Amino acid sequence: MYRNKYRLIVPFLIPSLLLYVTFVLYPYGRAMYISLTQWRGLSKPPVFIGLENFSKMLGDSNFWNALGNNAFYIITLPLFTIGLALFFAFVLTQGARFARFYRITFFFPQVMSMVAIGVLWSFVYHPTIGFLNSFLKLVGMSDPPVWLGNPDYVLSALSGVAVWQAVGFFMVLFIAAMESIPATYYEAAMIDGATQWNIFWNITIPLIWGTVQTALIFIMIEATSMFTITQTMTEGGPSRGSEVLSTYLYHEAFINSNFGYGTAIAVALFFLTLLISVILTRLLRRESLEF
Amino acid sequence: MTINSAELPTPKMSASSAGKPTGFSLPRMLLNIVLAFWAALVVFPMLWLLYTSFKTDKEIFFSPWSLPAALQWDNYVRGWVDAHIGDYFLNSFIVVLPSLALILGLSAMTAYVLARFPFPGNRIIFYGFMAGMLFPVFLALIPLFFLVKDLGMLNSFPGLILVYTAYSLPFSVFFLTGFFKTLPSELHEAAIIDGANQFQVFFRVMLPLAQPGLLSIGIFNFLGMWNQYLLPLVLMSDAKHYVLTQGLAYMLHQQYYQNDWSALFAAVSMIMIPTLLVYSIFQSQIQKGITVGALKG
Structure with missing residues (x-):
């Protein structure tokens, strides 16, 4: 059966290995070195400076500002996205009317590009052409905020867009998990007089816990990036009010030509993501239920 | 994932409870309002975008809610070409x-x-x-x-x-x-x-x-x-x-x-x-x- 197998294995593996090592593994490895250098220009080579970029980062108020903005998303995105998605998934699997219509509609933003969504919501939030503020004026608010132009509101405004976009995705994920729970579990609970609330917390959630865990890690990873929404809608403004680590490192590298420092921020971002994933996995560990 | 829906006999709750009022303890009305609200939140911005794309710049600025007075197909030509x-x-x-x-x-x-x-x-x-x-x-x-x-x-x-x-x-x-x-x-x-x-x-x-x-x-x-x-x-x-x-x-x-x-x-x-x-x-x-x-x- 495996006669002459290397004649197949070698040509089947070489092209993808070559691409993968060149364009993926090599840049990841090289990033570790570049983060230890000062690299200002396209023509000049990087100069090794040890951990200087990282010590500079500790005293860089822009870095802490961006990290703080990420922290805002790390708290709000999971809370609202996973909360709403679980709620919708539960209601729609319990035989709500028009469940199919809602499922298809809620998922749609997931198919659109983040850029198109960013542009659409820039229109919606726009102080003169947007419908949101003219609606708020209609219902009696005399001076609605300039959502994307005010540092006090910009994070909430962008967070709202991210939640709007992601809820459908996680809802579909939870629906798939919930539909595989045997109906007899619910029937037994109802005979015992359990309320929907009890059923949700004591049957549904424990049985789909694995999926909830995956979902939380996914949304956390998005919260540590938020690149496309931010870059499209505000470019980090106003006055760094919505700058996150990903847009900060992009600007440092590709606008200010601080390639070494930009890479160092990317390394910090990587460790942040890793740390969050590890903490989450530990915190959320429960005995998995087999059924 | 340990869940494999193919092995389970009756995967859907709704299949067995169809026709019976299983009854939400939360008022049904409220749930339906929340669902309809989220659907509107998804659909309306897109609908608004669609009909606004047929308006003149003046209409866009001075009456964000209104429907276009006449369909400005020219917007699409400018978008596509220019x-x-x-x-x-x-x-x-x-x-x-x-x-x-x-x-x-x-x-x-x-x-x-x-x-x-x-x-x-x-x-x-x-x-x-x-x-x-x-x-x-x-x-x-x-x-x-x-x-x-x-x-x-x-x-x-x-x-x-x-x-x-x-x-x-x-x-x-x-x-x-x-x-x-x-x-x-x-x-x-x-x-x-x-x-x-x-x-x-x-x-x-x-x-x-x-x-x-x-x-x-x-x-x-x-x-x-x-x-x-x-x-x-x-x-x-x-x-x-x-x-x-x-x-x-x-x-x-x-x-x-x-x-x-x-x-x-x-x-x-x-x-x-x-x-x-x-x-x-x-x-x-x-x-x-x-x-x-x-x-x-």
């Missing part, structure tokens, strides 16, 4: 279609070999590919830019195609390896006994059987690449080569100087409408294709 949305569409296709063909071909070949042929180094290569899924793309971004530059492939379609392909390999290989492992090896043996060589077994027997897996991974990668913004932003700085997402973001940022809002609304509609049409036809396959990444994770 704002180059047509060119950006073409560029996106030029990048995404060859990338998709490369990814499907290469990941199927790689996954097939890793799934079905024991040889020294097999596991190392498999986990090597998996390692690529651990890192955020931001970590590679700056070295990648210089690598592509040194290869003379900045601002070129082949450069972006190779990069897209390379970054899609880890997940595609992972997914298809799992898929090929489930195919029965008797088929392989039978084909060899019938005198087929290894290549014929792959192309005539295994690849056709892998079609459902290729479809899922194809949808997943197509949407991912079509909607990709970060990589072209860094690797394609020449406006002539902009892909759709870049072109759209560029148009939005230009508005602060140009003020042709109506053309911009038309541009976003032109991007949204085909997506909406394709989604409404293939929505269940697309939902499966997109969530495949999380379900197997």
